[in-house]
Amino acid sequence: MIELRRLTKRYGEVTAVEDLSFDVRPGVVTGFLGPNGAGKTTTMRMILGLDAPTSGTATIRGRRYADLASPMREVGVLLDARAVHPRRSVRNHLKCLAQSNGLARSRVEEVLGLVGLTRVADRAAGGLSLGMGQRLGIAAALLGDPEVLMLDEPVNGLDPEGIVWIRTLMRELAAQGRTVLVSSHLMSEMALTADHLVVVGRGRLLADVEFDEFIRSSSRESVLVRTPDAEELACRLRDAGAAVRPGAEDTLTVEGTESAVIGKVAMAHGVVLHELTPHRISLEEAYMELTRDSVEFGAAEGSGR
Ligand SMILES: Nc1ncnc2c1ncn2[C@@H]1O[C@H](COP(=O)(O)OP(=O)(O)OP(=O)(O)O)[C@@H](O)[C@H]1O
Numbered sequence: 001m002i003e004l005r006r007l008t009k010r011y012g013e014v015t016a017v018e019d020l021s022f023d024v025r026p027g028v029v030t031g032f033l034g035p036n037g038a039g040k041t042t043t044m045r046m047i048l049g050l051d052a053p054t055s056g057t058a059t060i061r062g063r064r065y066a067d068l069a070s071p072m073r074e075v076g077v078l079l080d081a082r083a084v085h086p087r088r089s090v091r092n093h094l095k096c097l098a099q100s101n102g103l104a105r106s107r108v109e110e111v112l113g114l115v116g117l118t119r120v121a122d123r124a125a126g127g128l129s130l131g132m133g134q135r136l137g138i139a140a141a142l143l144g145d146p147e148v149l150m151l152d153e154p155v156n157g158l159d160p161e162g163i164v165w166i167r168t169l170m171r172e173l174a175a176q177g178r179t180v181l182v183s184s185h186l187m188s189e190m191a192l193t194a195d196h197l198v199v200v201g202r203g204r205l206l207a208d209v210e211f212d213e214f215i216r217s218s219s220r221e222s223v224l225v226r227t228p229d230a231e232e233l234a235c236r237l238r239d240a241g242a243a244v245r246p247g248a249e250d251t252l253t254v255e256g257t258e259s260a261v262i263g264k265v266a267m268a269h270g271v272v273l274h275e276l277t278p279h280r281i282s283l284e285e286a287y288m289e290l291t292r293d294s295v296e297f298g299a300a301e302g303s304g305r
Pocket residue numbers: 011014015016034035036037038039040041042043185
């Protein structure tokens with residue numbers, strides 16, 4: 001279990017994390033989601049004692065990271081997979097980590113097998129591809145067989161096979177009863193991995209919700225309507241209780257009623273329809289709606305609006 005209570009981090013004028021409170025429970029994969037710059041890495045760094053909070057606390061199984069007796073046995077971390085000695089071999093990198101943390105050396109061969117790096121174990125760690133580097137980072141995280149895992153953007157640089165592999169691994173680790181926190185800025189990735197979602201934007205908590213609940217609450221139908229009498233139809237549909245948003249080129253986006261009803265209302269008032277397209281709001285759209293005000297470098301910023 002990881003517990004955050006009113007965690008806040010300011011860098012001068014910038015508030016990277018603001019008043020963040022949530023729990024990360026064992027036995028499930030918790031997706032830590034937010035656009036670039038939302039404060040995910042800063043939050044993880046504070047949990048790991050790499051950055052000091054301005055205020056608030058972060059504890060792992062009831063203790064601050066600095067107070068853990070044997071951190072690698074309790075928490076496995078993938079934060080910056082490039083943090084390796086470039087000329088040291090893959091195997092030696094892991095051996096050194098095992099040795100300096102008092103872990104059994106036999107565990108090195110086990111984790112090499114687990115992440116599929118046995119064949120390249122004698123290669124220099126610095127010469128690995130991005131994807132293999134990620135695997136090595138994950139091997140290091142698993143070295144102490146920890147109960148808690150925190151992975152920052154673990155699919156970065158992985159090929160499709162690697163992505164499936166890491167998803168399966170995270171699900172297995174959670175099924176073993178471990179606490180798994182994984183950050184990403186992609187909802188599509190979380191949709192295939194996470195049981196629980198914590199969404200942040202501009203350092204603040206936007207949602208802390210079961211994934212299924214997020215799907216239920218965001219899964220709405222809308223209908224795209226194209227008509228030369230958009231204004232007239234919008235009026236009539238609003239009278240009938242629908243939510244209507246005018247769009248570009250004689251289009252309306254209608255929520256709260258279905259295509260058949262829109263067709264009937266149009267016919268009853270002599271409105272000609274050119275298009276009537278039902279549309280289910282995707283998870284990605286729901287996520288973008290939730291984080292719209294939190295995107296640091298949105299497309300609109302450069303478009304002179
Ligand atoms: N050492 C620092 N000094 C000043 N500002 C910082 C520092 N570290 C992070 N920030 C700022 O804090 C905010 C949150 O950054 P952070 O890297 O935690 O976000 P993130 O959600 O991990 O983003 P990304 O997905 O891009 O990695 C950003 O505005 C960032 O510029």
